[in-house]
Amino acid sequence: xxxxxxxxxxxxxxxxxxxxxxxxxxxxxxxxxxxxxxxxxxxxxxxxxxxxxxxxxxxxxxxxxxxxxxxxxxxxxxxxxxxxxxxxxxxxxxxxxxxxxxxxxxxxxxxxxxxxxxxxxxxxxxxxxxxxxxxxxxxxxxxxxxxxxxxxxxxxxxxxxxxxxxxxxxxxxxxxxxxxxxxxxxxxxxxxxxxxxxxxxxxxxxxxxxxxxxxxxxxxxxxxxxxxxxxxxxxxxxxxxxxxxxxxxxxxxxxxxxxxxxxxxxxxxxxxxxxxxxxxxxxxxxxxxxxxxxxxxxxxxxxxxxxxxxxxxxxxxxxxxxxxxxxxxxxxxxxxxxxxxxxxxxxxxxxxxxxxxxxxxxxxxxxxxxxxxxxxxxxxxxxxxxxxxxxxxxxxxxxxxxxxxxxxxxxxxxxxxxxxxxxxxxxxxxxxxxxxxxxxxxxxxxxxxxxxxxxxxxxxxxxxxxxxxxxxxxxxxxxxxxxxxxxxxxxxxxxxxxxxxxxxxxxxxxxxxxxxxxxxxxxxxxxxxxxxxxxxxxxxxxxxxxxxxxxxxxxxxxxxxxxxxxxxxxxxxxxxxxxxxxxxxxxxxxxxxxxxxxxxxxxxxxxxxxxxxxxxxxxxxxxxxxxxxxxxxxxxxxxxxxxxxxxxxxxxxxxxxxxxxxxxxxxxxxxx
Numbered sequence: 001x002x003x004x005x006x007x008x009x010x011x012x013x014x015x016x017x018x019x020x021x022x023x024x025x026x027x028x029x030x031x032x033x034x035x036x037x038x039x040x041x042x043x044x045x046x047x048x049x050x051x052x053x054x055x056x057x058x059x060x061x062x063x064x065x066x067x068x069x070x071x072x073x074x075x076x077x078x079x080x081x082x083x084x085x086x087x088x089x090x091x092x093x094x095x096x097x098x099x100x101x102x103x104x105x106x107x108x109x110x111x112x113x114x115x116x117x118x119x120x121x122x123x124x125x126x127x128x129x130x131x132x133x134x135x136x137x138x139x140x141x142x143x144x145x146x147x148x149x150x151x152x153x154x155x156x157x158x159x160x161x162x163x164x165x166x167x168x169x170x171x172x173x174x175x176x177x178x179x180x181x182x183x184x185x186x187x188x189x190x191x192x193x194x195x196x197x198x199x200x201x202x203x204x205x206x207x208x209x210x211x212x213x214x215x216x217x218x219x220x221x222x223x224x225x226x227x228x229x230x231x232x233x234x235x236x237x238x239x240x241x242x243x244x245x246x247x248x249x250x251x252x253x254x255x256x257x258x259x260x261x262x263x264x265x266x267x268x269x270x271x272x273x274x275x276x277x278x279x280x281x282x283x284x285x286x287x288x289x290x291x292x293x294x295x296x297x298x299x300x301x302x303x304x305x306x307x308x309x310x311x312x313x314x315x316x317x318x319x320x321x322x323x324x325x326x327x328x329x330x331x332x333x334x335x336x337x338x339x340x341x342x343x344x345x346x347x348x349x350x351x352x353x354x355x356x357x358x359x360x361x362x363x364x365x366x367x368x369x370x371x372x373x374x375x376x377x378x379x380x381x382x383x384x385x386x387x388x389x390x391x392x393x394x395x396x397x398x399x400x401x402x403x404x405x406x407x408x409x410x411x412x413x414x415x416x417x418x419x420x421x422x423x424x425x426x427x428x429x430x431x432x433x434x435x436x437x438x439x440x441x442x443x444x445x446x447x448x449x450x451x452x453x454x455x456x457x458x459x460x461x462x463x464x465x466x467x468x469x470x471x472x473x474x475x476x477x478x479x480x481x482x483x484x485x486x487x488x489x490x491x492x493x494x495x496x497x498x499x500x501x502x503x504x505x506x507x508x509x510x511x512x513x514x515x516x517x518x519x520x521x522x523x524x525x526x527x528x529x530x531x532x533x534x535x536x537x538x539x540x541x542x543x544x545x546x547x548x549x550x551x552x553x554x555x556x557x558x559x560x561x562x563x564x565x566x567x568x569x570x571x572x573x574x575x576x577x578x579x580x581x582x583x584x585x586x587x588x589x590x591x592x593x594x595x596x597x598x599x600x601x602x603x604x605x606x607x608x609x610x611x612x613x614x615x616x617x618x619x620x621x622x623x624x625x626x627x628x629x630x631x632x633x634x635x636x637x638x639x640x641x642x643x644x645x646x647x648x649x650x651x652x653x654x655x656x657x658x659x660x661x662x663x664x665x666x667x668x669x670x671x672x
Contacts, residue, residue: 076332076339078417085415088487092420092597095561096484096568099532101541103558107604108406111178117171121179123155128186137187143311144189152190153225161198162207166219173347177354177409181402184358185660188462189311191358195351196267197222200470201229202275202288204344209286209330218273218288227273227290232262232317233341242338247278247319249287251326256280256287258322261302266314268301270294274317276324277337284337286330289322298322308465346422348470350408353429356466357401360433363441364394365660366455368650370445373665381444385639388646390440395649396621397432399614400598403605404428423480424594427473430466437463448666455663474587481590485568492529493572495522530569538562546607547615553622554607557600560629564593592629599625613653616645 078086087093091105113121131137131148139145152158160176162168171179176198183191197203206218221227238244247260258278268274271293275286292299302316332339367390371382381387404425411418442449442456449456456463467473496519500508503518510516541558543551571589575582599622606618623638652658 077342081417085417087417087419087483090416090420096564100539101558103541103543106600108410111174113175117169117175120156120160120169124152124157125183125186127151127155128190143313158197158225159223161203162219162223166215166223168223173412174409177350177405180351180354181358184355185361188355188359191355193267193312195348197229199347199351200231200344202273203229205275205286205330205340208343209332209340228267229273230265230268231275232265233277234264236261236263245279245284249278249280254326256324256326258319258324260319262317265317266309267312268315269313277341286337286340287324288328289324307461345470346418349422349426350405352466352470353401353425354405356429356433357398360394360398360436361657363436365657366662367444369662370665371650382650385643387444388643390444391646391649392620392642394436394440395617395654397436399617400602400621401429401432403602407601420480420483423476424597426470427476428598430473434464434467451666454666477590478583478586481586492526533566549619550603550607553599553603557596560596595625595629613648620645
């Protein structure tokens with residue numbers, strides 16, 4: 001057995017880091033060893049095994065410290081949740097590492113929407129529809145108008161996620177998330193603003209981490225819409241690397257003085273309330289800031305051209321001695337500002353998937369009239385197999401998004417952190433929307449897609465940008481992989497590494513009796529685990545009653561997930577310390593696991609639908625995922641299924657798009 005650790009494997013803290021005995025191939029000067037020890041003593045913090053391994057692996061001390069800070073923030077978020085709802089007990093983690101699949105954790109149900117919540121939702125959609133039909137949805141800058149924002153405030157839209165005790169509606173997240181799909185069918189930007197305000201804006205940080213006094217001071221205005229919110233995290237040099245923050249806040253009397261710059265802040269104009277992530281005494285913190293109603297010497301907005309998010313204000317913020325009351329600082333019981341920043345992202349990721357499900361419905365509603373109008377060689381293209389397959393494929397992606405939204409939002413309401421599950425939803429939703437826009441929607445409309453006024457041409461950047469929002473997809477995929485392997489590394493690989501280091505063994509040789517003796521306590525647990533995975537058959541999942549095809553998909557996904565631990569562990573053994581830099585391998589393996597999770601979730605969701613079209617769409621999506629995982633070519637049976645489903649949809653078979661107003665057919669020709 002060999003030493004294995006990586007920057008993605010944070011272990012329980014070590015009270016003393018022994019840098020005297022290093023594995024063969026690693027070197028470190030005495031000065032560097034001393035610097036590490038002195039730095040740890042100065043901070044008074046313990047080093048994680050991952051941070052130590054990263055340093056030993058030849059990375060800079062700065063990179064080790066920064067990566068360790070991110071890992072510690074992640075651990076601190078975990079402590080906010082009861083043990084049974086933390087990542088190691090989440091469905092996506094257990095489905096891989098447990099013997100047997102907890103199928104009940106992958107099933108969702110249709111929630112009952114409280115009557116008062118339903119009224120707010122119905123009234124909010126009515127507001128948007130009324131303004132859209134009247135041509136007043138946008139202002140002269142082509143942004144959502146203040147009149148619309150005000151009318152939405154009147155009906156309670158901005159308070160859906162705020163508790164009733166602070167003037168909101170207190171909607172369960174599973175109701176809110178599904179409602180965003182419905183709102184996106186009226187206007188995706190308005191749906192996105194609800195997510196910015198309630199999920200990643202100031203609402204979630206205040207309601208989760210604020211004191212009673214802070215909640216009473218901020219939440220009523222946020223619920224009523226008197227103040228809308230944004231979240232200021234990104235900086236010119238800090239995106240995925242949140243340890244590179246440079247905006248600072250220094251305490252001066254009873255105020256903080258803020259200096260620095262933020263970038264790509266959605267829904268920010270003068271008069272907003274923002275959650276500002278900054279450095280206080282060198283540590284990340286979050287200040288709730290009420291921006292003034294006019295720009296001044298201490299607060300300015302940086303304007304720039306941005307193709308995406310064009311119907312809402314997205315600006316940079318420049319702070320120059322900006323004053324914020326000291327009692328606006330959010331102080332979590334555990335953790336730092338990164339803890340607060342991480343918490344709301346899961347809600348935003350589910351909201352993004354929900355928005356994608358609504359946006360793709362708009363695309364479908366636009367494709368059908370055009371497909372019936374456009375003729376080639378005397379026949380409408382709605383009768384052509386390629387167009388029918390596109391409609392079937394889009395239906396499959398919509399149903400999969402619906403399944404993920406229902407699943408993830410339900411888990412969050414039950415108390416789960418949902419980190420891994422929400423990553424799956426975000427990545428799939430954003431990539432599905434991108435594919436739907438380019439491969440299905442654009443290609444069906446042809447050259448007219450690029451006309452000014454066409455839904456694709458006018459919104460192509462809106463369709464692509466979600467691949468970056470709430471974390472770029474492949475980066476999030478590696479975060480998913482980190483969460484997946486973290487406990488396994490702690491349980492089995494870390495004890496082996498510690499034993500070798502304690503014995504001063506640089507290059508382990510299993511045939512050397514001294515080496516075998518050094519590993520006598522550390523190696524047997526892993527050997528036992530390996531044998532159990534290799535020799536004992538995995539139990540079959542206990543599935544609910546399901547249609548035959550969907551049951552086959554669920555069984556395929558379950559088997560793939562249960563058979564993955566040996567490959568994952570083998571990858572960890574093979575690459576050892578270098579696995580942290582094998583981003584391509586981590587991303588590829590992560591994506592395969594995600595696809596199996598999507599298949600299991602979609603097949604179970606499809607099985608409980610009464611609508612045959614939705615069941616067929618779920619079946620088609622699972623077939624596509626199976627082919628992606630196995631490399632098999634599509635069969636004639638598959639093509640018959642896809643085109644039959646598409647033909648049914650073209651004739652009005654996808655019920656949830658009924659009543660949508662498709663965009664105008666541009667430059668129509670005269671039919672003969």
